[in-house]
Amino acid sequence: MATPAHGEDSDDGMDEFMEKFKTQKYKNAFSESNWEEEFDKVPMFMKTAPEEIDPTKDPDLACIQSIIHDDDKTPEEQAMSLKDEGNEYFKEKNYKKAVVSYTAGLKKNCSDLELNAILYTNRAAAHFHLGNMRSALNDATAAKKLKPDHIKAIVRGAQCCMELCHSAEALQWCDEGLRLLPTDKKLQDLRAKADKMKREAERDARKAKVKAKKEQNEREALLAAIKERGIKLLKPETPQHKGSDSEDNDGDGGSSRTLADLELGGISSQETIGAQVYMDELGVLHWPVLFLYPEHRQTDFISAFCENSSFMDHLEVMFGEELPPWDTERKYQTQNLQLFFEDREKGNLYQVNLEKSLLNVLQHQRCFVKAGTPSFIVLVSKSPFSKQFLSGKKVQRLT
Numbered sequence: 001m002a003t004p005a006h007g008e009d010s011d012d013g014m015d016e017f018m019e020k021f022k023t024q025k026y027k028n029a030f031s032e033s034n035w036e037e038e039f040d041k042v043p044m045f046m047k048t049a050p051e052e053i054d055p056t057k058d059p060d061l062a063c064i065q066s067i068i069h070d071d072d073k074t075p076e077e078q079a080m081s082l083k084d085e086g087n088e089y090f091k092e093k094n095y096k097k098a099v100v101s102y103t104a105g106l107k108k109n110c111s112d113l114e115l116n117a118i119l120y121t122n123r124a125a126a127h128f129h130l131g132n133m134r135s136a137l138n139d140a141t142a143a144k145k146l147k148p149d150h151i152k153a154i155v156r157g158a159q160c161c162m163e164l165c166h167s168a169e170a171l172q173w174c175d176e177g178l179r180l181l182p183t184d185k186k187l188q189d190l191r192a193k194a195d196k197m198k199r200e201a202e203r204d205a206r207k208a209k210v211k212a213k214k215e216q217n218e219r220e221a222l223l224a225a226i227k228e229r230g231i232k233l234l235k236p237e238t239p240q241h242k243g244s245d246s247e248d249n250d251g252d253g254g255s256s257r258t259l260a261d262l263e264l265g266g267i268s269s270q271e272t273i274g275a276q277v278y279m280d281e282l283g284v285l286h287w288p289v290l291f292l293y294p295e296h297r298q299t300d301f302i303s304a305f306c307e308n309s310s311f312m313d314h315l316e317v318m319f320g321e322e323l324p325p326w327d328t329e330r331k332y333q334t335q336n337l338q339l340f341f342e343d344r345e346k347g348n349l350y351q352v353n354l355e356k357s358l359l360n361v362l363q364h365q366r367c368f369v370k371a372g373t374p375s376f377i378v379l380v381s382k383s384p385f386s387k388q389f390l391s392g393k394k395v396q397r398l399t
Contacts, residue, residue, distance in 0.1 A: 074110075076108075076110040076111065076115065078105070079106070079112070079116075082108070083105050083115065083118065083119055086098045086122060086123075089101055090126060096126075098122070098123075099123055102123035106123070121140065121150060128156065133160050133163045133164050136156065139156075143156075151177055151181055151187075154173055155184075158173035161194070162197070165197070165201075167194045167197040170190065171195060171198060174191035218279070221279065222277065225283065231362045232368045234344070234368045275301075275303045278304075284306060284308060285307045286304040286306050288305070289374050292378065294389060295380070295389075296327070298326055307358050307359035308358075310354065310355050310357050311356065315334050319337070331383060337378055338380070339377070341361065341367055342377065343367075344368055345368075346366075348366070348393070348395070349396070350364065350367070350398055351397045364398065
Protein backbone atom coordinates (compact mmCIF):
# COMPACT_ATOMS: atom_id res chain seq x y z
CA MET A 1 0.00 0.00 0.00
CA ALA A 2 1.40 3.32 -1.04
CA THR A 3 2.06 5.89 1.60
CA PRO A 4 0.44 9.25 0.80
CA ALA A 5 2.80 12.12 0.29
CA HIS A 6 3.16 14.71 3.15
CA GLY A 7 0.38 17.27 2.87
CA GLU A 8 -1.78 15.22 0.55
CA ASP A 9 -3.94 13.86 3.37
CA SER A 10 -5.00 15.26 6.72
CA ASP A 11 -6.79 13.97 9.79
CA ASP A 12 -8.18 17.33 10.82
CA GLY A 13 -10.97 17.40 8.19
CA MET A 14 -9.86 20.78 6.85
CA ASP A 15 -9.81 19.59 3.24
CA GLU A 16 -13.34 18.29 3.50
CA PHE A 17 -14.43 21.52 5.19
CA MET A 18 -12.93 23.66 2.44
CA GLU A 19 -14.53 21.51 -0.30
CA LYS A 20 -17.98 22.39 1.06
CA PHE A 21 -17.53 26.05 0.12
CA LYS A 22 -17.66 25.03 -3.55
CA THR A 23 -21.29 23.92 -3.20
CA GLN A 24 -22.53 25.45 0.08
CA LYS A 25 -22.57 29.03 1.24
CA TYR A 26 -21.27 29.76 4.75
CA LYS A 27 -24.38 30.36 6.86
CA ASN A 28 -22.83 32.61 9.50
CA ALA A 29 -21.04 34.99 7.19
CA PHE A 30 -21.21 38.77 7.89
CA SER A 31 -23.44 40.78 5.58
CA GLU A 32 -23.22 44.40 4.56
CA SER A 33 -26.19 45.23 6.77
CA ASN A 34 -25.02 43.56 10.00
CA TRP A 35 -21.26 43.34 9.87
CA GLU A 36 -20.70 46.11 12.45
CA GLU A 37 -23.15 44.54 14.89
CA GLU A 38 -21.65 41.08 14.42
CA PHE A 39 -18.11 42.45 14.61
CA ASP A 40 -18.90 43.93 18.02
CA LYS A 41 -19.76 40.42 19.27
CA VAL A 42 -16.19 39.25 18.68
CA PRO A 43 -14.45 39.39 22.11
CA MET A 44 -11.24 40.93 20.80
CA PHE A 45 -13.13 43.81 19.17
CA MET A 46 -15.88 44.51 21.68
CA LYS A 47 -16.37 48.18 22.53
CA THR A 48 -18.01 47.41 25.90
CA ALA A 49 -17.91 44.31 28.08
CA PRO A 50 -21.22 42.49 28.79
CA GLU A 51 -22.79 42.78 32.26
CA GLU A 52 -22.54 39.03 32.92
CA ILE A 53 -20.36 36.40 31.26
CA ASP A 54 -21.85 32.92 30.85
CA PRO A 55 -19.08 30.45 29.84
CA THR A 56 -21.63 28.22 28.10
CA LYS A 57 -22.89 31.08 25.90
CA ASP A 58 -19.72 33.17 25.58
CA PRO A 59 -16.84 30.65 25.71
CA ASP A 60 -14.47 32.93 23.77
CA LEU A 61 -15.04 35.86 26.11
CA ALA A 62 -14.74 33.61 29.16
CA CYS A 63 -11.45 32.32 27.77
CA ILE A 64 -10.07 35.85 27.37
CA GLN A 65 -11.20 36.71 30.87
CA SER A 66 -9.46 33.63 32.23
CA ILE A 67 -6.27 34.76 30.46
CA ILE A 68 -6.53 38.16 32.15
CA HIS A 69 -6.97 36.44 35.50
CA ASP A 70 -4.35 33.85 34.77
CA ASP A 71 -2.98 32.51 38.04
CA ASP A 72 0.40 32.04 36.42
CA LYS A 73 0.92 35.79 36.57
CA THR A 74 2.43 37.46 39.61
CA PRO A 75 0.03 39.08 42.12
CA GLU A 76 1.25 42.48 40.88
CA GLU A 77 0.45 41.60 37.25
CA GLN A 78 -2.97 40.23 38.18
CA ALA A 79 -3.77 43.29 40.30
CA MET A 80 -2.70 45.56 37.43
CA SER A 81 -4.91 43.69 34.96
CA LEU A 82 -7.86 43.94 37.33
CA LYS A 83 -7.16 47.63 37.84
CA ASP A 84 -7.23 48.16 34.06
CA GLU A 85 -10.42 46.10 33.83
CA GLY A 86 -12.01 48.25 36.55
CA ASN A 87 -10.94 51.40 34.73
CA GLU A 88 -12.69 50.22 31.59
CA TYR A 89 -15.89 49.56 33.52
CA PHE A 90 -15.51 52.98 35.14
CA LYS A 91 -15.23 54.67 31.72
CA GLU A 92 -18.43 52.91 30.74
CA LYS A 93 -20.05 54.26 33.96
CA ASN A 94 -20.59 50.69 35.10
CA TYR A 95 -19.52 51.57 38.62
CA LYS A 96 -20.78 48.38 40.27
CA LYS A 97 -18.61 46.26 37.97
CA ALA A 98 -15.73 48.62 38.55
CA VAL A 99 -16.02 48.10 42.31
CA VAL A 100 -15.94 44.32 41.77
CA SER A 101 -12.79 44.53 39.64
CA TYR A 102 -10.95 46.88 42.01
CA THR A 103 -11.92 44.69 44.97
CA ALA A 104 -10.60 41.60 43.18
CA GLY A 105 -7.34 43.47 42.51
CA LEU A 106 -6.95 44.36 46.20
CA LYS A 107 -7.55 40.74 47.16
CA LYS A 108 -4.40 39.78 45.26
CA ASN A 109 -2.43 41.28 48.18
CA CYS A 110 0.38 42.41 45.92
CA SER A 111 3.44 44.08 47.43
CA ASP A 112 3.15 47.21 45.28
CA LEU A 113 1.86 49.77 47.79
CA GLU A 114 1.36 52.45 45.16
CA LEU A 115 -0.75 50.10 43.02
CA ASN A 116 -2.86 49.20 46.05
CA ALA A 117 -3.28 52.90 46.82
CA ILE A 118 -4.51 53.46 43.26
CA LEU A 119 -6.95 50.53 43.56
CA TYR A 120 -8.34 51.99 46.79
CA THR A 121 -8.59 55.48 45.26
CA ASN A 122 -10.29 54.19 42.11
CA ARG A 123 -12.73 52.10 44.15
CA ALA A 124 -13.44 55.19 46.25
CA ALA A 125 -14.33 57.05 43.05
CA ALA A 126 -16.68 54.23 41.95
CA HIS A 127 -18.36 54.16 45.37
CA PHE A 128 -18.65 57.95 45.23
CA HIS A 129 -20.56 57.80 41.94
CA LEU A 130 -22.80 55.07 43.38
CA GLY A 131 -23.62 57.30 46.34
CA ASN A 132 -21.85 55.05 48.85
CA MET A 133 -20.14 57.95 50.60
CA ARG A 134 -19.15 56.08 53.75
CA SER A 135 -17.47 53.29 51.74
CA ALA A 136 -15.82 55.85 49.49
CA LEU A 137 -14.42 57.70 52.52
CA ASN A 138 -13.09 54.44 53.99
CA ASP A 139 -11.30 53.67 50.71
CA ALA A 140 -9.82 57.17 50.45
CA THR A 141 -8.56 56.83 54.04
CA ALA A 142 -6.97 53.45 53.22
CA ALA A 143 -5.31 54.89 50.10
CA LYS A 144 -3.89 57.85 52.03
CA LYS A 145 -2.55 55.50 54.68
CA LEU A 146 -0.63 53.57 52.00
CA LYS A 147 0.48 56.70 50.17
CA PRO A 148 0.22 59.84 52.35
CA ASP A 149 1.01 62.17 49.45
CA HIS A 150 -1.64 60.74 47.12
CA ILE A 151 -3.50 63.95 46.18
CA LYS A 152 -6.33 62.14 44.36
CA ALA A 153 -7.14 60.17 47.51
CA ILE A 154 -7.07 63.34 49.61
CA VAL A 155 -9.39 65.17 47.20
CA ARG A 156 -11.78 62.22 47.19
CA GLY A 157 -11.75 62.07 50.98
CA ALA A 158 -12.58 65.77 51.22
CA GLN A 159 -15.40 65.38 48.70
CA CYS A 160 -16.88 62.48 50.66
CA CYS A 161 -16.81 64.48 53.90
CA MET A 162 -18.60 67.32 52.16
CA GLU A 163 -21.31 64.97 50.90
CA LEU A 164 -21.68 63.58 54.43
CA CYS A 165 -21.88 67.18 55.78
CA HIS A 166 -18.80 66.60 57.92
CA SER A 167 -17.34 70.06 57.32
CA ALA A 168 -14.70 69.92 60.06
CA GLU A 169 -13.29 66.65 58.68
CA ALA A 170 -13.41 68.04 55.14
CA LEU A 171 -11.30 71.00 56.30
CA GLN A 172 -8.73 68.61 57.77
CA TRP A 173 -8.47 66.70 54.48
CA CYS A 174 -8.14 69.93 52.50
CA ASP A 175 -5.49 71.38 54.81
CA GLU A 176 -3.49 68.17 54.61
CA GLY A 177 -3.62 68.25 50.81
CA LEU A 178 -2.77 71.94 50.58
CA ARG A 179 0.32 71.41 52.70
CA LEU A 180 1.49 69.02 49.96
CA LEU A 181 0.22 71.06 47.03
CA PRO A 182 -0.64 74.64 48.06
CA THR A 183 -1.70 75.71 44.55
CA ASP A 184 -4.21 72.90 43.92
CA LYS A 185 -7.35 74.71 42.71
CA LYS A 186 -9.71 71.85 43.48
CA LEU A 187 -8.54 71.61 47.08
CA GLN A 188 -8.73 75.39 47.46
CA ASP A 189 -12.33 75.43 46.24
CA LEU A 190 -13.25 72.47 48.44
CA ARG A 191 -11.73 74.16 51.47
CA ALA A 192 -13.68 77.36 50.85
CA LYS A 193 -16.93 75.37 50.60
CA ALA A 194 -16.10 73.33 53.71
CA ASP A 195 -15.32 76.47 55.70
CA LYS A 196 -18.62 78.04 54.63
CA MET A 197 -20.51 74.85 55.52
CA LYS A 198 -18.84 74.73 58.94
CA ARG A 199 -19.71 78.35 59.72
CA GLU A 200 -23.32 77.83 58.59
CA ALA A 201 -23.61 74.66 60.71
CA GLU A 202 -22.28 76.48 63.76
CA ARG A 203 -24.71 79.36 63.16
CA ASP A 204 -27.65 76.95 62.77
CA ALA A 205 -26.61 75.11 65.95
CA ARG A 206 -26.59 78.38 67.88
CA LYS A 207 -30.02 79.30 66.52
CA ALA A 208 -31.40 75.86 67.37
CA LYS A 209 -30.05 76.11 70.92
CA VAL A 210 -31.63 79.53 71.43
CA LYS A 211 -34.91 78.31 69.96
CA ALA A 212 -34.93 75.19 72.15
CA LYS A 213 -34.27 77.29 75.24
CA LYS A 214 -37.05 79.70 74.33
CA GLU A 215 -39.50 76.85 73.73
CA GLN A 216 -38.53 75.25 77.03
CA ASN A 217 -39.14 78.53 78.88
CA GLU A 218 -42.48 78.98 77.13
CA ARG A 219 -43.41 75.41 77.99
CA GLU A 220 -42.58 75.87 81.64
CA ALA A 221 -44.52 79.14 81.74
CA LEU A 222 -47.50 77.44 80.08
CA LEU A 223 -47.53 74.55 82.57
CA ALA A 224 -47.20 77.02 85.44
CA ALA A 225 -50.17 79.03 84.10
CA ILE A 226 -52.32 75.89 83.83
CA LYS A 227 -51.37 74.82 87.34
CA GLU A 228 -52.07 78.30 88.70
CA ARG A 229 -55.60 78.16 87.24
CA GLY A 230 -56.26 74.81 88.88
CA ILE A 231 -56.97 73.06 85.58
CA LYS A 232 -56.54 69.29 85.77
CA LEU A 233 -54.87 67.37 82.95
CA LEU A 234 -55.31 63.67 82.29
CA LYS A 235 -52.53 61.43 81.10
CA PRO A 236 -53.13 60.35 77.47
CA GLU A 237 -54.04 56.69 77.10
CA THR A 238 -51.30 54.26 76.20
CA PRO A 239 -51.83 50.66 75.03
CA GLN A 240 -50.73 49.23 78.41
CA HIS A 241 -53.06 51.58 80.29
CA LYS A 242 -56.03 51.42 77.93
CA GLY A 243 -59.28 51.88 79.79
CA SER A 244 -57.93 54.04 82.62
CA ASP A 245 -57.10 57.69 82.29
CA SER A 246 -54.15 57.59 84.64
CA GLU A 247 -52.36 55.54 87.22
CA ASP A 248 -51.67 58.63 89.35
CA ASN A 249 -54.00 60.33 91.83
CA ASP A 250 -53.85 63.95 92.80
CA GLY A 251 -55.65 63.51 96.09
CA ASP A 252 -58.95 65.13 95.14
CA GLY A 253 -60.64 61.93 94.10
CA GLY A 254 -59.78 62.40 90.42
CA SER A 255 -57.25 60.59 88.30
CA SER A 256 -55.28 63.54 86.95
CA ARG A 257 -51.51 63.68 86.92
CA THR A 258 -49.72 66.47 88.69
CA LEU A 259 -48.34 69.07 86.31
CA ALA A 260 -44.82 68.45 87.53
CA ASP A 261 -45.09 64.89 86.20
CA LEU A 262 -46.28 65.88 82.75
CA GLU A 263 -43.92 65.16 79.90
CA LEU A 264 -43.57 67.71 77.13
CA GLY A 265 -46.03 65.79 74.96
CA GLY A 266 -48.52 65.45 77.78
CA ILE A 267 -50.73 68.31 76.73
CA SER A 268 -50.70 67.76 72.99
CA SER A 269 -53.96 66.77 71.39
CA GLN A 270 -54.42 63.25 70.08
CA GLU A 271 -57.87 63.92 68.66
CA THR A 272 -57.32 67.22 66.91
CA ILE A 273 -54.56 67.12 64.31
CA GLY A 274 -51.79 68.16 66.65
CA ALA A 275 -53.22 71.49 67.93
CA GLN A 276 -52.00 72.53 71.38
CA VAL A 277 -52.92 74.96 74.09
CA TYR A 278 -50.79 78.08 74.01
CA MET A 279 -50.40 81.29 75.99
CA ASP A 280 -50.40 84.63 74.17
CA GLU A 281 -48.30 87.67 74.96
CA LEU A 282 -50.92 88.87 77.46
CA GLY A 283 -50.77 85.61 79.40
CA VAL A 284 -54.17 84.39 78.13
CA LEU A 285 -54.60 80.69 77.33
CA HIS A 286 -56.11 79.45 74.07
CA TRP A 287 -57.28 75.83 73.97
CA PRO A 288 -58.13 73.40 71.17
CA VAL A 289 -61.75 72.39 71.90
CA LEU A 290 -63.74 69.49 70.50
CA PHE A 291 -67.56 69.46 70.20
CA LEU A 292 -69.27 66.07 69.83
CA TYR A 293 -72.72 65.55 68.27
CA PRO A 294 -73.61 61.93 69.13
CA GLU A 295 -77.00 62.09 67.42
CA HIS A 296 -75.35 62.56 64.03
CA ARG A 297 -71.90 61.14 64.83
CA GLN A 298 -70.33 64.44 63.87
CA THR A 299 -67.68 66.67 65.45
CA ASP A 300 -66.58 70.30 65.37
CA PHE A 301 -63.14 71.54 66.28
CA ILE A 302 -62.02 75.00 67.40
CA SER A 303 -58.23 75.21 67.27
CA ALA A 304 -57.89 78.24 69.56
CA PHE A 305 -60.77 78.79 72.00
CA CYS A 306 -59.85 81.77 74.21
CA GLU A 307 -60.28 80.88 77.86
CA ASN A 308 -62.17 84.15 78.48
CA SER A 309 -64.70 83.57 75.69
CA SER A 310 -68.11 82.09 76.48
CA PHE A 311 -69.51 79.02 74.76
CA MET A 312 -72.33 81.13 73.40
CA ASP A 313 -69.77 83.31 71.57
CA HIS A 314 -68.70 80.32 69.49
CA LEU A 315 -72.05 78.55 69.18
CA GLU A 316 -73.67 81.65 67.69
CA VAL A 317 -71.05 81.60 64.94
CA MET A 318 -71.19 77.82 64.44
CA PHE A 319 -74.99 77.73 64.31
CA GLY A 320 -75.74 81.19 62.97
CA GLU A 321 -77.20 81.94 59.57
CA GLU A 322 -75.71 78.84 57.94
CA LEU A 323 -76.54 75.59 59.72
CA PRO A 324 -74.46 72.42 59.19
CA PRO A 325 -75.53 70.24 56.23
CA TRP A 326 -76.11 67.21 58.44
CA ASP A 327 -78.80 69.11 60.42
CA THR A 328 -81.54 68.36 57.91
CA GLU A 329 -84.31 69.10 60.44
CA ARG A 330 -82.78 72.49 61.31
CA LYS A 331 -82.88 71.71 65.03
CA TYR A 332 -79.36 72.85 65.98
CA GLN A 333 -80.02 76.48 66.79
CA THR A 334 -78.39 78.18 69.75
CA GLN A 335 -81.59 78.60 71.74
CA ASN A 336 -82.21 74.82 71.51
CA LEU A 337 -78.73 73.59 72.43
CA GLN A 338 -77.46 71.93 75.60
CA LEU A 339 -73.77 71.46 76.39
CA PHE A 340 -72.27 68.81 78.70
CA PHE A 341 -68.90 67.59 79.84
CA GLU A 342 -68.38 64.11 81.22
CA ASP A 343 -66.75 63.14 84.47
CA ARG A 344 -64.58 60.40 83.00
CA GLU A 345 -64.06 58.74 86.37
CA LYS A 346 -67.66 58.54 87.57
CA GLY A 347 -69.49 58.73 84.24
CA ASN A 348 -71.69 61.63 85.35
CA LEU A 349 -72.61 64.48 83.02
CA TYR A 350 -72.41 68.15 83.93
CA GLN A 351 -74.54 70.60 81.95
CA VAL A 352 -72.67 73.79 81.08
CA ASN A 353 -74.14 77.27 81.27
CA LEU A 354 -73.57 78.59 77.75
CA GLU A 355 -72.89 82.08 79.07
CA LYS A 356 -69.96 80.82 81.15
CA SER A 357 -66.40 81.20 79.93
CA LEU A 358 -64.27 78.23 79.00
CA LEU A 359 -61.94 78.97 81.92
CA ASN A 360 -64.84 78.92 84.38
CA VAL A 361 -65.84 75.46 83.22
CA LEU A 362 -62.30 74.05 83.08
CA GLN A 363 -61.78 75.09 86.70
CA HIS A 364 -64.67 72.89 87.87
CA GLN A 365 -63.46 70.20 90.26
CA ARG A 366 -64.89 67.36 88.12
CA CYS A 367 -63.69 68.71 84.74
CA PHE A 368 -60.57 67.01 83.44
CA VAL A 369 -58.74 67.81 80.21
CA LYS A 370 -57.66 64.69 78.39
CA ALA A 371 -54.87 64.73 75.80
CA GLY A 372 -54.77 68.52 75.97
CA THR A 373 -58.21 68.94 74.37
CA PRO A 374 -61.35 69.85 76.34
CA SER A 375 -64.33 68.07 74.80
CA PHE A 376 -68.04 68.74 75.14
CA ILE A 377 -71.22 66.93 74.12
CA VAL A 378 -73.85 68.97 72.25
CA LEU A 379 -77.53 67.90 72.31
CA VAL A 380 -80.82 69.45 71.21
CA SER A 381 -82.92 70.17 74.31
CA LYS A 382 -85.96 67.90 74.79
CA SER A 383 -85.38 66.09 71.49
CA PRO A 384 -86.18 62.33 71.42
CA PHE A 385 -82.49 61.52 71.02
CA SER A 386 -81.53 63.81 73.91
CA LYS A 387 -84.04 62.16 76.21
CA GLN A 388 -82.80 58.71 75.27
CA PHE A 389 -79.14 59.71 75.55
CA LEU A 390 -79.57 61.22 79.02
CA SER A 391 -81.80 58.42 80.25
CA GLY A 392 -80.20 56.59 83.15
CA LYS A 393 -77.36 59.09 83.49
CA LYS A 394 -76.81 61.34 86.43
CA VAL A 395 -76.87 64.92 85.18
CA GLN A 396 -75.89 67.93 87.24
CA ARG A 397 -76.41 71.49 86.09
CA LEU A 398 -73.62 74.00 86.64
CA THR A 399 -74.66 77.39 87.94
